[in-house]
Amino acid sequence: MKTASAAAEISKFARLTAVWLGIIFGAVWVTCWLVGVFLPTLVEQANFWQRDVTLAVANTLRMLVPILAVMVFIPINAMFMVLAERRALALFTVRKGPNRVGPDGLLQTAADAVKLLFKEDITPRGADAVMFTLAPIIFFAPSIIGVLPLLCAASANHDLFKVAGLPTGIFYVIAVASIPVVGIVMGGWASNNKYSLVGGLRSAAQAISYEIPLVLAIITVCLMAGTLDVVQIANKQSGGLLTWNVFGGGALLQMNLSSPVSILAGVSMLISCILLFLIYITGACAEVNRIPFDLPEAESELVSGYNTEYSGIKFAIFFLAEFTNLFVVCTIATVMFLGGGHAPFPVLEKPVIDWLAGVLQGIPREAGWLIRSFVQAETLCGAFWVILKTYTLVIFAILVRATLPRFRIDQLMDFGWKRLIPLALILLIAVTFLRELV
Numbered sequence: 402m403k404t405a406s407a408a409a410e411i412s413k414f415a416r417l418t419a420v421w422l423g424i425i426f427g428a429v430w431v432t433c434w435l436v437g438v439f440l441p442t443l444v445e446q447a448n449f450w451q452r453d454v455t456l457a458v459a460n461t462l463r464m465l466v467p468i469l470a471v472m473v474f475i476p477i478n479a480m481f482m483v484l485a486e487r488r489a490l491a492l493f494t495v496r497k498g499p500n501r502v503g504p505d506g507l508l509q510t511a512a513d514a515v516k517l518l519f520k521e522d523i524t525p526r527g528a529d530a531v532m533f534t535l536a537p538i539i540f541f542a543p544s545i546i547g548v549l550p551l552l553c554a555a556s557a558n559h560d561l562f563k564v565a566g567l568p569t570g571i572f573y574v575i576a577v578a579s580i581p582v583v584g585i586v587m588g589g590w591a592s593n594n595k596y597s598l599v600g601g602l603r604s605a606a607q608a609i610s611y612e613i614p615l616v617l618a619i620i621t622v623c624l625m626a627g628t629l630d631v632v633q634i635a636n637k638q639s640g641g642l643l644t645w646n647v648f649g650g651g652a653l654l655q656m657n658l659s660s661p662v663s664i665l666a667g668v669s670m671l672i673s674c675i676l677l678f679l680i681y682i683t684g685a686c687a688e689v690n691r692i693p694f695d696l697p698e699a700e701s702e703l704v705s706g707y708n709t710e711y712s713g714i715k716f717a718i719f720f721l722a723e724f725t726n727l728f729v730v731c732t733i734a735t736v737m738f739l740g741g742g743h744a745p746f747p748v749l750e751k752p753v754i755d756w757l758a759g760v761l762q763g764i765p766r767e768a769g770w771l772i773r774s775f776v777q778a779e780t781l782c783g784a785f786w787v788i789l790k791t792y793t794l795v796i797f798a799i800l801v802r803a804t805l806p807r808f809r810i811d812q813l814m815d816f817g818w819k820r821l822i823p824l825a826l827i828l829l830i831a832v833t834f835l836r837e838l839v
Contacts, residue, residue: 426788493804
């Protein structure tokens with residue numbers, strides 16, 4: 402009976418996930434098509450203005466596609482991730498999650514979002530009103546602008562997203578990802594609450610401690626790939642599992658089997674890259690304040706930490722940014738370590754792309770320009786694998802939350818400074834030499 406009940410809950414979770422993913426990426430697709438294809442075509446054919454003005458307007462619309470896609474994606478995806486976390490935690494702890502609002506609780510987070518928007522927005526007496534209001538904005542803004550270079554890698558460098566591509570893409574992402582801690586400290590200080598202030602200071606200490614090994618892990622991957630461009634880093638992992646950076650970036654395929662030194666270097670490279678991936682995942686969980694590294698919130702000690710005094714839409718923005726940041730760090734892990742939009746086995750990739758291309762070519766001429774002008778077989782296949790890998794890492798983060806207890810603050814600092822940072826430095830030096838020996 403228990404097995405049947407668990408199977409039923411897993412089935413409900415799978416249906417819920419399928420529906421929400423359809424809503425999320427359907428909304429993003431419609432937005433991109435309207436702004437990047439339909440409206441520019443309409444403007445170019447209408448001839449309202451001179452030719453150069455018409456082209457400028459059409460190109461401006463196309464350039465807006467990446468930022469609009471992100472702005473549509475973030476709120477819907479955050480609502481889904483909140484619901485997915487609550488249902489997944491219920492599965493892991495053998496209980497039922499939210500199941501009242503909508504079919505099987507499908508609309509629970511939509512109802513919660515509406516409730517938060519109508520809550521009274523309170524500014525505590527004695528708080529710095531300007532800083533108190535700016536804090537959630539500064540915390541949330543990097544979630545929008547920081548993810549833009551990743552769109553190119555996630556969409557197989559689609560034409561509409563090329564404008565967001567940067568030769569130093571991962572450097573830009575890391576730089577922007579260091580901004581949210583400023584919003585947390587600002588919110589904690591401006592709240593005029595000692596618990597909020599302690600949470601903000603903890604966040605600053607935690608960010609300083611765990612950003613170093615996280616960046617060292619990413620720098621090592623960039624050293625292996627020889628570039629900072631996330632599209633090129635993803636494309637260099639196109640040969641299957643053994644070319645993924647988490648498994649040595651092709652070291653096992655390149656080593657000389659007749660040379661013991663080359664074999665030892667290849668195996669050492671594999672172990673080093675797996676450790677780098679684990680360091681990145683650990684640092685990423687600490688950067689986004691996920692359990693077991695949620696010391697800035699720590700409900701059992703600090704009420705709710707830095708956002709104790711926040712309510713209404715300001716609290717909703719903090720909540721939105723937290724889940725978006727989790728999605729962003731999982732996307733970075735997918736692109737940098739797990740092959741990006743490439744399948745784990747090449748035999749699964751080219752036949753699927755060819756089949757999708759055939760389906761698109763078979764669309765009737767009347768509707769063909771509407772679909773083929775935006776949808777590409779490579780983009781669909783690449784986006785599928787990025788989505789699958791990223792949400793798998795999200796589910797893993799939820800499982801960690803359901804499994805592990807919280808660190809003490811001294812344990813948190815010791816683990817970062819005495820273990821992760823030295824290990825990351827050792828692996829950076831080791832990979833530098835091993836890549837020459839393979």
